[in-house]
Amino acid sequence: MRMDAFAMGTVPVDGGLATPKLPRAPAVLVHAAKKCYVQGQWILDGLDLTVPEASIYALLGASGCGKTTLLTCMLGLRHLNAGTVRVMGWRPGDPGSGIPGPRVGFMPQELGLSEGFSIRETMIYFGRVAGLPDDVIRQRSNDLLKFLDITAKQSRLLSQLSGGQKQRVSLAVTLLHSPPLLILDEPTVGVDPVLRQNIWDFLVDLTRTSGTTVIITTHYIEEARQANKVGLMRRGKLLDEDDPDAMMAKHNCATLEDVFLNLSIRQEGVQVTTEPSQEAKRPEHQAVERRHIRQAMEQYEKPAQFPQHSNVMACLWRAWLYITRYKWVTAYVVFMPVLCIFVYLFAVGRDPHGLHVAIVNDDSADQCAAGWPGYPTDCEQTAAEQLSCRFLALLKEKHDYILDLFDDMDSARTAVLRGHAWGVLNFPANFSYHMTQRQLYMQDATEADFDGSEADAHIDMSNQYLGNMVRDALFRTTIRFHDDLQKGCNLNPRIGAIPINQLEPVFGNNEPSFQNFALPGVLLCVMYFPAIFYSTANFLEDKLNGVMGRSAAAGVTQFEMLAARAILDCAMNALSTAIVIFITFVVLQFTNNGSYILLSLLMYLQGLCGLSLGYFVASLCPDHYSSTFMGMGIFFLSTFVSGMFWPSQGMHWFVKMLAPFTPMMLSVEGARTILYQSSNPKDIGEGFLATGTWTAATFLATMLIIRWQNKRG
Numbered sequence: 224m225r226m227d228a229f230a231m232g233t234v235p236v237d238g239g240l241a242t243p244k245l246p247r248a249p250a251v252l253v254h255a256a257k258k259c260y261v262q263g264q265w266i267l268d269g270l271d272l273t274v275p276e277a278s279i280y281a282l283l284g285a286s287g288c289g290k291t292t293l294l295t296c297m298l299g300l301r302h303l304n305a306g307t308v309r310v311m312g313w314r315p316g317d318p319g320s321g322i323p324g325p326r327v328g329f330m331p332q333e334l335g336l337s338e339g340f341s342i343r344e345t346m347i348y349f350g351r352v353a354g355l356p357d358d359v360i361r362q363r364s365n366d367l368l369k370f371l372d373i374t375a376k377q378s379r380l381l382s383q384l385s386g387g388q389k390q391r392v393s394l395a396v397t398l399l400h401s402p403p404l405l406i407l408d409e410p411t412v413g414v415d416p417v418l419r420q421n422i423w424d425f426l427v428d429l430t431r432t433s434g435t436t437v438i439i440t441t442h443y444i445e446e447a448r449q450a451n452k453v454g455l456m457r458r459g460k461l462l463d464e465d466d467p468d469a470m471m472a473k474h475n476c477a478t479l480e481d482v483f484l485n486l487s488i489r490q491e492g493v494q495v496t497t498e499p500s501q502e503a504k505r506p507e508h509q510a511v512e513r514r515h516i517r518q519a520m521e522q523y524e525k526p527a528q529f530p531q532h533s534n535v536m537a538c539l540w541r542a543w544l545y546i547t548r549y550k551w552v553t554a555y556v557v558f559m560p561v562l563c564i565f566v567y568l569f570a571v572g573r574d575p576h577g578l579h580v581a582i583v584n585d586d587s588a589d590q591c592a593a594g595w596p597g598y599p600t601d602c603e604q605t606a607a608e609q610l611s612c613r614f615l616a617l618l619k620e621k622h623d624y625i626l627d628l629f630d631d632m633d634s635a636r637t638a639v640l641r642g643h644a645w646g647v648l649n650f651p652a653n654f655s656y657h658m659t660q661r662q663l664y665m666q667d668a669t670e671a672d673f674d675g676s677e678a679d680a681h682i683d684m685s686n687q688y689l690g691n692m693v694r695d696a697l698f699r700t701t702i703r704f705h706d707d708l709q710k711g712c713n714l715n716p717r718i719g720a721i722p723i724n725q726l727e728p729v730f731g732n733n734e735p736s737f738q739n740f741a742l743p744g745v746l747l748c749v750m751y752f753p754a755i756f757y758s759t760a761n762f763l764e765d766k767l768n769g770v771m772g773r774s775a776a777a778g779v780t781q782f783e784m785l786a787a788r789a790i791l792d793c794a795m796n797a798l799s800t801a802i803v804i805f806i807t808f809v810v811l812q813f814t815n816n817g818s819y820i821l822l823s824l825l826m827y828l829q830g831l832c833g834l835s836l837g838y839f840v841a842s843l844c845p846d847h848y849s850s851t852f853m854g855m856g857i858f859f860l861s862t863f864v865s866g867m868f869w870p871s872q873g874m875h876w877f878v879k880m881l882a883p884f885t886p887m888m889l890s891v892e893g894a895r896t897i898l899y900q901s902s903n904p905k906d907i908g909e910g911f912l913a914t915g916t917w918t919a920a921t922f923l924a925t926m927l928i929i930r931w932q933n934k935r936g
């Protein structure tokens with residue numbers, strides 16, 4: 224099957240590029256190029272290369288010799304340490320050059336496409352990035368896919384295609400917008416020989432009929448004989464470049480492989496420069512370079528300005544597609560916070576019920592079997608076996624404890640030791656009698672009355688919260704018990720009362736709950752952490768599967784990709800905030816004494832902070848593995864110092880000093896103030912300021928890291 228280069232002419236090739244004035248001027252000029260990733264280890268070591276326009280240039284070399292590095296420098300995705308690259312007269316990356324961008328079609332070695340998208344969606348995305356109208360994209364996609372023998376339906380996901388089919392879709396994406404320069408990094412890998420020949424025929428046709436320049440790398444050296452020019456690369460240098468036949472004749476070899484072998488052996492004999500070459504700095508070389516560049520620049524007029532909004536729109540469309548395609552992920556971000564609130568309501572902060580307490584009641588002969596009596600109206604007639612039973616009745620009634628009766632202290636203690644009860648309460652013999660005596664005679668009561676009216680409590684304090692609850696229950700029951708008793712004995716109940724009147728609280732109520740205490744932190748937490756994990760995973764996925772790099776070659780800046788994603792993420796965050804507010808306060812009826820608007824804004828901002836921190840983590844981390852560790856680290860550190868579980872006032876002075884600079888602490892304080900003490904604008908303001916600063920700072924840092932990584936290349 225053949226596809227003529229006719230289709231190339233039917234599309235606005237490169238956004239209105241000027242046709243070169245002179246034929247076969249260098250489309251790509253590389254001069255004295257030097258590039259290293261590690262200081263002193265030159266991947267490109269003073270390399271010179273010239274690619275004539277409207278020709279096929281095959282760049283050959285052993286694996287790891289720097290071909291991809293050179294190609295990405297031509298694309299402006301990486302920067303040289305020294306030397307010059309000019310592509311169609313422009314320095315790659317110069318504003319208005321269209322490189323990277325619509326003037327070049329780049330097919331990377333790896334797929335560089337989202338496998339979760341269909342063939343059609345992939346074509347639409349890259350077509351739109353190139354500024355093509357949808358009908359042109361459709362038409363050209365059909366032609367290209369037919370030519371490349373992709374029989375699968377265009378609705379098929381890339382993940383459902385074979386390796387070879389993916390490779391061909393990748394080539395179709397590269398050819399889609401008919402750029403004047405094609406850079407193809409091993410496009411024929413995994414393609415059967417017939418189709419491989421078709422591709423070469425197609426490329427030859429393209430250079431002839433459309434004046435397209437093609438730079439291609441391949442491991443099938445002999446197929447490069449169809450190129451107009453071959454460059455043999457080794458150890459960062461170009462060993463030779465020429466017409467393939469001329470090259471074989473020059474070196475007296477029958478195949479290009481032999482030429483390469485000969486030149487490699489010859490290079491072994493030559494001392495390879497590893498230090499930066501001074502050659503390029505010599506005045507005569509600089510003059511040559513300037514002349515070359517000037518000539519190259521003169522061949523090309525300034526290209527038309529390319530529409531930037533098409534990039535953003537394409538990215539927005541892709542991000543939207545992502546949201547609708549990965550519904551589970553989207554549902555996770557939107558509904559996970561609500562689910563957390565539900566679980567929080569039912570799992571955290573409720574008072575434990577049905578706690579067992581072991582009772583040894585030596586005051587009552589039948590262990591209160593006669594029931595839980597009321598108070599005697601005549602205090603003098605108090606029968607033994609009544610007051611201890613009354614105390615236990617109050618304890619049970621108010622605190623819903625299960626009282627397990629034991630005959631002796633040993634068995635009661637054993638029950639506690641075995642974890643069957645949270646404490647032992649022991650009433651001594653004649654407790655009721657001595658208690659009555661103590662009430663009646665007060666000052667004149669005997670030591671025996673005082674001793675005999677004291678019950679002993681042994682509480683299991685291994686669980687601080689439950690131990691304190693049992694202690695608090697005994698304490699409160701005692702107050703009520705005394706109060707009732709004094710009334711029963713016609714005494715002034717104020718005698719035994721605690722001399723502090725706890726009046727209406729300034730904020731909150733007299734029965735503060737842990738659930739309310741932790742709620743502000745939980746609300747911010749559920750907005751914050753899912754957002755971090757979501758944005759990290761998304762951003763990293765695009766980075767690792769090469770979509771980001773490939774989009775960058777198509778002219779989409781990482782800022783545009785990030786911005787498009789951020790816009791939709793912000794929308795999802797807003798939706799999630801609204802749902803959480805509605806469920807928490809309208810459906811589940813949690814208390815909010817403050818402004819819903821302020822609380823919503825703070826929660827929304829905390830979500831943004833999470834998204835932004837996620838981008839930051841993803842920009843730093845090289846893989847999902849490290850990002851997971853970093854995410855978990857942030858989660859634990861932020862949570863512990865957030866004041867969500869423990870008031871910041873109780874933190875160690877050093878942690879307390881650092882905590883306000885963490886992403887959640889001040890916002891938790893702010894949210895708590897909004898919810899329960901809306902009259903303190905300082906705390907609220909600090910909450911907004913801290914979260915806003917973190918959001919802005921991490922976003923800015925992400926942009927700087929991306930720029931730095933691009934520069935470092």
Ligand SMILES: Nc1ncnc2c1ncn2[C@@H]1O[C@H](COP(=O)(O)OP(=O)(O)OP(=O)(O)O)[C@@H](O)[C@H]1O
Nearest residue numbers: 260266284285286287288289290291292293332936
């Ligand atoms: N980002 C990077 N950081 C550090 N080293 C890198 C980076 N990218 C490439 N290299 C190293 O640079 C050298 C050249 O790599 P490059 O990918 O350009 O080779 P290549 O000729 O394209 O190889 P292949 O034919 O196998 O694709 C290799 O040794 C590689 O390990």
